[in-house]
Amino acid sequence: MIVRSVVSTFLVLTSAPALAHPGHGHGEGHSLLHYLSSPEHVWPLALLLVALVGLGGWLWRRSRRRNNARS
C-alpha cells in the first residue's frame, strides 16, 4: 500500500514537467546536462532518490526484523 502510494505520487508529480518539455532549461532536451541543470527535472529526480532511499531503508529494516525474529 505504501509503495503504491509513493509510486503513484511520483508519477503524478513528474508528469507535468514531461508534458512541458520543449523550450525550457539549459542545453539540448535529452542531454544529461539538461536533466541535471534544469529545476523542472532536478526536483523529481531528487524526490525519486529520496523515495528510493526510503524504500531501501524500509526493506532493510523489515529484513532485519524478520531475521531477528527467526534467531
Ligand SMILES: [Zn+2]
Ligand atoms: Zn527538459
